[in-house]
Amino acid sequence: MNALNIAEYAQTLGVQARQASAAMARASAATKNQALRALARLLREQTGPLQADNAKDIARAEAAGLSAPMVDRLKLTPKVLDTVALGCEQLAAMPDLIGEISGMQQQPSGIRVGQMRVPLGVFAMIFESRPNVTIEAASLSIKSGNACILRGGSEAIESNKALARLVQQALEEAGLPADAVQLVQTTDREAVGHLIAMPEHVDVVIPRGGKGLIERISREAKVPVIKHLDGNCHVYVDDPCDIAMAVTVADNAKTQKYSPCNAAEGLLVSRGVAAEFLPKIGAVYAAKGVEMRCDAEAAAILAGVAGAQLVPATEQDWSEEYLAPVIAVKVVGGLDEAIAHINRYGSHHTDAILTRDHVHAQRFLREVDSASVMVNTSTRFADGFEYGLGAEIGISTDKFHARGPVGLLGLTSLKYVVLGNGETRH
Amino acid sequence: MNALNIAEYAQTLGVQARQASAAMARASAATKNQALRALARLLREQTGPLQADNAKDIARAEAAGLSAPMVDRLKLTPKVLDTVALGCEQLAAMPDLIGEISGMQQQPSGIRVGQMRVPLGVFAMIFESRPNVTIEAASLSIKSGNACILRGGSEAIESNKALARLVQQALEEAGLPADAVQLVQTTDREAVGHLIAMPEHVDVVIPRGGKGLIERISREAKVPVIKHLDGNCHVYVDDPCDIAMAVTVADNAKTQKYSPCNAAEGLLVSRGVAAEFLPKIGAVYAAKGVEMRCDAEAAAILAGVAGAQLVPATEQDWSEEYLAPVIAVKVVGGLDEAIAHINRYGSHHTDAILTRDHVHAQRFLREVDSASVMVNTSTRFADGFEYGLGAEIGISTDKFHARGPVGLLGLTSLKYVVLGNGETRH
Structure with missing residues (x-):
């Protein structure tokens, strides 16, 4: 397509989505659930054809010399397809949020005012x-009664087209408009620029991918963005705490997986427990090959740990999202310094305190300005499924509208419902 | 100030606000309420000095030839000051939203997950x-535990400075940072451009004023905007309905005041009741000098009404926000046409159905895509005070974050709170 055609194409997608959204907003819970179950069935029935289309993407990726982990992420194995089918069925089984009316109260004028979820x-x-x-x-879009326009990566275009065809088939089986879920059929990057600049057709943009993509979209969007930037998460080991538990949790938060945004990147240790705690966690990290970027005090304590990879921390380390077997380690005077450090250098994503002190726990929860604040558990739990949201459309590092893991609720809004009996305003 | 100084000044305000916001977020309900009550007391004690400063603005406005209504809006009379003082006391008496934890539920992993209002x-x-x-x-900023930067109109600069001094005095009396409420001390328009482009210091911008101001800020802001654009509100008179009640409500919605955004600008009448209803409301509007922009069918029915000012409606009239004694009138086939018309031409602000039909009422509430949807009452009720929100920081015509009248809740967000007992992720 040329530039003019792409602009027109984006407009067409927008107009069609807006039109379909009215039918989706009206649709009954039963109809939306029927579409979700049909989609699950089609995904399982069509595993063979889906894998054939997927093979084209994989062949192209391998020919282009993509790394093995990148190629792996593209693969639609029967297991992957069964997992997403199961996700659709789980969504179908969840209660419908749309249309719920809450807080209906009579006002002094006589009118009753409440809010309806839409x-x-x-x-x-x-x-x-x-x-x-x-x-x-x-599936989240269908369940929440929205329409959506999906723009996937060019490396997965054939797979995405095949999947989107099944989604539209499922929608039509349930009597819903196929345009409720539209996949952008071109891989031209121009299309993205148009999609994020049509406030008359698109209410919100959700980018999921690398930091570069998200920054570009946040900068250029003319509509609200649910964005997920850095995850510089901390574990703060307080005095007093259960040292054995602290070792287990600090280990899990850093090493269970290195790449997720909710993995810990900073370890703060209260001075009173540092001499006991640091050699123990240091030995664990040393055994797993995790490099420790230490302040002078932590380095002195860790110096005796066999095999420890110790590097002096620079100012830059306190702000770093490594996504790798590296962690910044610092000894702090206590709770106040820990909170100040996290609020200054953290990314307001997820931070945990490990403590026995009730007052410290309460203050940490209240005063650490992060989307998820945790007591005595691993930052790795910051996730829509683990939080019981059913599914996750993304994680928001903003405070506006939705904060932290965003599930179905984040795709809804509340409108006021006012019931009267002929009241007028004086 | 020159351009460089203004940029620096805006930065300083931002840094100071961000710093003060941490103390405000931590502040107890008692402390915030103490500041609000001190402010109410100061407003009453200092009525004389406030009026002296206010007189400078009024003299300047009169010298500049501002219209009498514009000059009136500037005036800080004892009555106006007592009303705002009362508003502060009412806020102090309201429950504190901050710190409330909701929805705490145990998940299969053992962690308990809830949300804290911040x-x-x-x-x-x-x-x-x-x-x-x-x-x-x-006062809304203090109650909700936020910090704010206020930029008022240049015509009220002396009054605003005097009021802001009292606010800072009240904050300090309660032991809170004066920087929690800062007034921009320059009337240079450059300052606004900086304020709305500092995402590191300002979380949200709320413009209140003419459409030009709001459009400019929405276009240029680098942070989320709670914006209030047009109010093209409708009253739909359904078949069947209580005709006497419909006349009373349609009268109130249009004529109680002409300038507010929640005044009705469009009247849709179901064909089955048009012959009975239209002559009655037409006589009321004629008596009050309200011009009716009619489609052909409505015009034919209204032709016999003595003194009626009838003008043929153009396509443009269906989208117009008159804010004047003018209303667009159209006969429709019934509910479906009314809903389609409102969703197409309305501004998604406030729309009412007047009906006896339960199914029609339910469909109107569900299918009209507006911030406030009403049954059997006047659109003029779309207001924070009338909705029981205690106060109103603005009305949002967006769906994202807050929709409709925005009270204290719209100035808050939810963060996740996770309580564990050493759980780790597998």
């Missing part, structure tokens, strides 16, 4: 790599 | 004309 309308999702995100986004 | 952080409010908005914004 879909946001139309969202656009821009994502990279993994094609199963197509199904996750489509 | 302040947004820092908001900037850009407003025109009426200086009492300074106190309304400051």
Whole structure:
């Protein structure tokens, strides 16, 4: 397509999505659940054909010399397809949020005022790599009564097209408009620029991918963005605490996986427990090959740990999201210094305190300005599924609208419902 | 100030606000309420000096030839000051939202997950004309535990400075940082451009004023905006309905005041009741000098009404926000056409159905995509005070974050609170 055609194409997608969104907002819970169950069935029935289309993407990726982990992320194995099908069925089994009326109260004038939960309308999702995100986004969109426009990565275009066809088939089986879920059929990057600048057709943009993508979209969008930037998460080991538990949790938060945004990147240790705690966690990290970027005090204590990879921390280390077997380690005077450090250098994503002190726990929860604040558990739990949201459309590092893991609720809004009996205003 | 100084000044305000916001987020309900009551006391004690400063603005306005209604809006009379003082006391008496934890539930992993209500952080409010908005914004900011930067109109600068001094005095009396409420001390328009482009210091911008101001800020802001654009509100008179009640409500919705955004600008009448209803409301509007812009069918029915000012409606009339004694009138086939018309031409602000039909009422509430949907009452009720929100920081015509009248809740966010007992992720 040329530039003019792409602008027109984006407009067409927008107009169609807006039109479909009215039907989706009206649809009954039963109808939306029927579409979700049909989609699950089609995903399982069509595993063979889906894998054939997926093979084209994989062949192209391998020919282009993509790394093995990148190629792996593209693969639609029977297991991956069964997992997303199961996700659709789980969504179908969840209660419907749309139409719920809450807080209906009579006011002095006699009118009764409450709020009704409604879909946001139309969202656009821009994502990279993994094609199963197509199904996750489509199913959340259907359940929440929205319409959506999906723009996947060019490396997964054939897989995404095949998946989107099944989604539209499922929608039509249930009597819903196929345009409720539209996949952008071109890989031209121009299309993204148009999608994020049509406030008349698109209510919110959700980018999922690398920091570069998210920063570009945040900068250029003319509509609200649910964005997920850095995860510089901390574990603070307080005095007093259960040292054995602290070792287990600090180990899990750093080493269970290195790449997720909710993995710990900073370890703060209260001076009173540092001499006991640091050699123990140091030995664990040393055994797993985790490099420790230490302040002078932590380095002195860790110096005796066999095999420890110790590097002096620079100012830059306190702000770093490593996503790798590296962790910044610092001894602090106590709770006040820990909170100040986290609020200054953290990314307001997820931070945990490990403590026995009730007052410290309460202050940490209240005063640490992060989307998720935790006591005595691993930062790795910051996740829509683990939080019981059923599914996750993304994680928000903003405070506006939705903060932290965003599930179905984040795709809805509240409108006021006012019931009267002929009241007038004086 | 020159351009460089203004940029630095805006930065300083931002840094100070961000710093103060941490103390405000931590502050107890008792402390915040103490500041609000001190402010109410000071407003009453200092009525004389406040009026002296206010007189300078009024003299300048009169010398500049501002219209009498514009000059009136500037005036800080004892009655206006007592009303805002009362507003502060009412806020002090309201429950504190901050710190409330909701939905705490155990998950399969053993962790318990809930959400804590927290302040947004820092908001900037850009407003025109009426200086009492300074106190309304400051008091809502204090109660909700936020810090704010207020930028009032240049015509009220002396009044706003005097009011802001009292706010800072009240904050300090309660042991809170004076920087929690800062008034921009320059009337240079450059300052606004900086305030709305500092995402590191300002979390949300709330413009209040004319459409030009709001459009400019929405276009240029680098942070989320709670914006209030047009109010093209409708009254739909359904078949069947209580005709006498419909006349009373349609009268109130249009004529109780012409300038507010929640005044009705469009009247849709179901064909089955048009012959009975239209002559009655037509006589009321004729008596009050309200011009009716009619489609052909409505015009034919209204032709016999003595003194009726009838003008043929153009396509443009269906989208117009008159804010004047003018209303667009159209006969429709029934509910479906009414809903389609409102969703197409309306501004998604406030729309009412007047009906006896339960199913029609339910469908109207569900399918009309507006911030407030009403049954059998006047659109003029769309207001924070009338909705029981205690006060109103603005009305949002967006769906994201807050929709409709925005009270204290709209200045808050939810963070996740996770309580564990050493759980780790597998």
